[in-house]
Amino acid sequence: MSEILERPMSTTTAAATPLVKVRDLSVRFVSRDATMHAVNGVDIDLAAGEVLCILGESGSGKSVTLRALMKLLPKYARVTGGIEVAGRDVQAMNEGQLQDFRGSDVAMIFQEPMTALDPVFTIGQQIAETVVRHEGSSRAAGMARALELLELVQIPSAKRRLEAYPHELSGGLRQRAMIAVALACKPKLLLADEPTTALDATVQIQVLLLLRKLQEQLGMGVIFVTHDLGVAGEIADRVAVMYAGRVVEEGPVAAMMKAPLHPYPRGLLGATVHGGMRGQRLTTIPGAPPSLETLPTACSFAPRCELAEPACLAGVPPPNSPMPGRSARCILVPNLP
Amino acid sequence: MTCTSSFVDRGGPAQPLLLLTGLKKHFPIRGGLFGSTVATVRAVDGVSFNVRKGETLGIVGESGCGKSTTARLLMRLMDPDAGSMVFDGEAVGQHVATGGITLKEYRRQVQMVFQDSYASLNPRLPIEESIAFAPKVHGVSPSEARARAHEILAAVGLAPATFARRYPHELSGGQRQRVNIARALALQPRLILLDEPVSALDKSVEAQVLNLLVDLKEKFGLTYVFISHDLNVVQYISDRVLVMYLGQVVEQGPVEAIYDRPAHPYTRALLASRPSMDPATRRTEPPLTGDPPNPINPPSGCRFRTRCPFAEDVCAAREPVQTDMGGGHEAACHMAEPGSGHSQAGRLAA
Numbered sequence: 303m304s305e306i307l308e309r310p311m312s313t314t315t316a317a318a319t320p321l322v323k324v325r326d327l328s329v330r331f332v333s334r335d336a337t338m339h340a341v342n343g344v345d346i347d348l349a350a351g352e353v354l355c356i357l358g359e360s361g362s363g364k365s366v367t368l369r370a371l372m373k374l375l376p377k378y379a380r381v382t383g384g385i386e387v388a389g390r391d392v393q394a395m396n397e398g399q400l401q402d403f404r405g406s407d408v409a410m411i412f413q414e415p416m417t418a419l420d421p422v423f424t425i426g427q428q429i430a431e432t433v434v435r436h437e438g439s440s441r442a443a444g445m446a447r448a449l450e451l452l453e454l455v456q457i458p459s460a461k462r463r464l465e466a467y468p469h470e471l472s473g474g475l476r477q478r479a480m481i482a483v484a485l486a487c488k489p490k491l492l493l494a495d496e497p498t499t500a501l502d503a504t505v506q507i508q509v510l511l512l513l514r515k516l517q518e519q520l521g522m523g524v525i526f527v528t529h530d531l532g533v534a535g536e537i538a539d540r541v542a543v544m545y546a547g548r549v550v551e552e553g554p555v556a557a558m559m560k561a562p563l564h565p566y567p568r569g570l571l572g573a574t575v576h577g578g579m580r581g582q583r584l585t586t587i588p589g590a591p592p593s594l595e596t597l598p599t600a601c602s603f604a605p606r607c608e609l610a611e612p613a614c615l616a617g618v619p620p621p622n623s624p625m626p627g628r629s630a631r632c633i634l635v636p637n638l639p
Numbered sequence: 640m641t642c643t644s645s646f647v648d649r650g651g652p653a654q655p656l657l658l659l660t661g662l663k664k665h666f667p668i669r670g671g672l673f674g675s676t677v678a679t680v681r682a683v684d685g686v687s688f689n690v691r692k693g694e695t696l697g698i699v700g701e702s703g704c705g706k707s708t709t710a711r712l713l714m715r716l717m718d719p720d721a722g723s724m725v726f727d728g729e730a731v732g733q734h735v736a737t738g739g740i741t742l743k744e745y746r747r748q749v750q751m752v753f754q755d756s757y758a759s760l761n762p763r764l765p766i767e768e769s770i771a772f773a774p775k776v777h778g779v780s781p782s783e784a785r786a787r788a789h790e791i792l793a794a795v796g797l798a799p800a801t802f803a804r805r806y807p808h809e810l811s812g813g814q815r816q817r818v819n820i821a822r823a824l825a826l827q828p829r830l831i832l833l834d835e836p837v838s839a840l841d842k843s844v845e846a847q848v849l850n851l852l853v854d855l856k857e858k859f860g861l862t863y864v865f866i867s868h869d870l871n872v873v874q875y876i877s878d879r880v881l882v883m884y885l886g887q888v889v890e891q892g893p894v895e896a897i898y899d900r901p902a903h904p905y906t907r908a909l910l911a912s913r914p915s916m917d918p919a920t921r922r923t924e925p926p927l928t929g930d931p932p933n934p935i936n937p938p939s940g941c942r943f944r945t946r947c948p949f950a951e952d953v954c955a956a957r958e959p960v961q962t963d964m965g966g967g968h969e970a971a972c973h974m975a976e977p978g979s980g981h982s983q984a985g986r987l988a989a
Binding site for chain 2 (some may be wrong): 360458472473475502505507508510530532535576577580583
């Protein structure tokens with residue numbers, strides 16, 4: 303375990319250049335019948351060792367944004383904008399460079415470990431493969447690292463579990479094994495796509511706490527995609543709320559959950575059932591998110607917003623910042639210098 | 640509206656609508672050379688509870704605890720291996736002559752809504768046909784069945800003029816779940832089983848559907864059994880709550896008792912596992928370690944003992960019995976049972 307923790311920390315350069323710098327990212331899926339404007343101008347900054355949660359409902363573009371960071375989108379996706387991860391231009395990389403980049407600089411964990419892990423190889427083999435491929439070490443050294451990693455992610459009787467196939471593990475252990483695969487080459491950036499959504503409540507909290515601990519120990523930057531406000535509250539430093547392919551609000555998690563600036567996260571907070579709401583009528587957001595077949599030219603949330611006024615339809619609201627570190631794409635939020 | 644329940648309340652308000660005793664469902668796992676039974680999944684293993692008229696009974700538990708198997712047994716989509724079911728004083732599946740209720744009649748009065756709103760609708764039928772299908776099977780004329788389908792669509796918040804002729808793929812997830820609820824209502828049932836009805840929906844849509852369920856219950860005088868893994872949703876909607884673990888009921892009682900004074904260590908851990916919704920009070924230690932064990936070979940005695948911080952020898956030796964904590968609140972834990980032999984026995988008793 304010790305070796306993994308002794309990662310040379312490039313903190314001196316981290317302050318100067320952010321770990322992730324995304325500018326005006328747009329993703330369109332073009333098919334013969336229609337064009338889907340999945341992501342429409344997203345900016346993301348992530349410092350080294352920071353945890354950012356991208357919060358949004360299905361179809362908001364949160365998973366597409368995450369996949370674009372690793373250039374994992376299919377060929378028919380038209381990606382524009384600048385994506386820089388650890389000082390490298392992801393868009394400009396060719397297949398060979400991407401293979402080195404994925405796994406060593408940046409790694410991803412998914413919602414469904416059963417489909418992300420290979421069913422015909424043991425857990426140990428899958429971790430060792432990554433280590434051998436990226437670090438050129440021997441298989442024996444790879445297996446030794448695999449054992450360390452399984453202990454790091456707190457898998458009980460790790461030695462025995464090295465020989466286990468994914469189907470032999472329970473859901474929680476499988477998710478831990480996938481985290482171990484992702485951490486095999488000490489990535490600087492971990493991308494997590496709803497990794498706890500399929501887990502039971504008592505297991506979800508274990509995995510969240512493990513991720514937070516590993517993030518602190520290893521000093522990784524993490525971008526964590528979720529639809530669950532509660533999960534964001536447990537793990538995030540900062541939150542970016544997405545709606546219809548745009549970040550509508552961004553800020554520190556505590557401030558955002560206490561008093562959201564934008565009407566959408568405000569509605570979302572009111573619609574999330576939590577203790578002590580028995581007998582009360584739930585506040586709902588009327589209607590449904592817009593179809594993204596045409597590029598939104600105004601505030602996408604205006605048709606569902608109770609505060610909407612004609613000015614909302616005049617154009618896409620800019621990210622207004624009423625205080626340092628927070629911003630919202632709403633014309634009702636003041637932009638203070 | 641003509642949709643109010645047309646069934647006669649036979650036993651009166653004190654008679655439970657549904658009375659389940661000792662329900663068991665085991666699934667054999669076959670293997671070996673001659674397909675012999677090599678193991679048994681004890682999905683539901685001795686479950687007893689009742690559903691009172693007009694209440695919402697919430698059932699919570701993690702995956703593998705048997706809550707969905709319980710729902711399928713309630714609906715008689717599968718036959719229990721043991722145990723009895725009595726619906727408003729009549730034994731389910733027995734001859735009318737011997738004081739029973741036939742399965743066809745039972746299923747007319749008990750309807751179900753599933754989690755997957757798309758898989759549970761016929762993709763080739765417009766939604767009004769899906770809703771009118773069951774009443775037609777039960778002898779309602781096609782024109783009347785369609786008229787009733789339109790009424791119910793309006794009741795669930797979908798304008799019939801816009802939506803009646805649409806196919807399931809033309810609707811959003813929330814709209815499809817409304818159609819499923821409408822279809823369940825079409826036979827004017829008394830009891831609706833909701834198996835994770837909002838789990839697949841986005842939060843803003845979930846709130847709309849929960850509000851709708853509350854409204855419909857009042858409007859049509861319904862009784863709900865609401866199955867979910869989401870503790871917050873169950874707290875919101877239920878009058879009484881049943882907590883299941885590995886095929887058994889570990890605690891049941893009024894919603895306030897379960898959430899304010901949980902007695903069973905599992906219930907306490909489950910409640911403590913909820914995200915805090917406040918970044919300032921994040922948890923540092925998980926309330927439980929490990930995953931729920933496999934229901935194929937459940938632990939002896941108390942099934943929770945392998946994850947329980949209070950487990951002692953007695954927990955492995957003997958199965959705990961349901962102990963009354965007062966006010967209809969029961970827990971199956973040796974610590975709740977005075978004189979059980981546990982060092983903290985009776986500490987939790989009321």
